[in-house]
Amino acid sequence: MSQDSTKPLVGIIMGSQSDWETMRHAAAQLTELAVPFEAQVISAHRTPDLLFEYASARRGADWRSS
Numbered sequence: 001m002s003q004d005s006t007k008p009l010v011g012i013i014m015g016s017q018s019d020w021e022t023m024r025h026a027a028a029q030l031t032e033l034a035v036p037f038e039a040q041v042i043s044a045h046r047t048p049d050l051l052f053e054y055a056s057a058r059r060g061a062d063w064r065s066s
Contacts (some may be wrong), residue, residue, distance in 0.1 A: 010037040011036075011038055012026055012038070012039040012040070013042050014039070023039065
């Protein structure tokens with residue numbers, strides 16, 4: 001679920017590993033379009049602080065979507 005070391009512009013966030021079956025299509029499209037991204041599993045229910053930290057760290061960055 002990782003992309004190369006290029007600075008990501010898009011974040012794909014999933015609530016559980018099982019969501020990858022669906023979200024891998026988004027990752028494939030981003031790869032095809034040469035859009036750098038990162039994909040992570042961060043449960044808003046089990047680890048809300050981690051999700052908040054993730055979103056806060058990317059605020060103001062050059063992200064296009066998250």
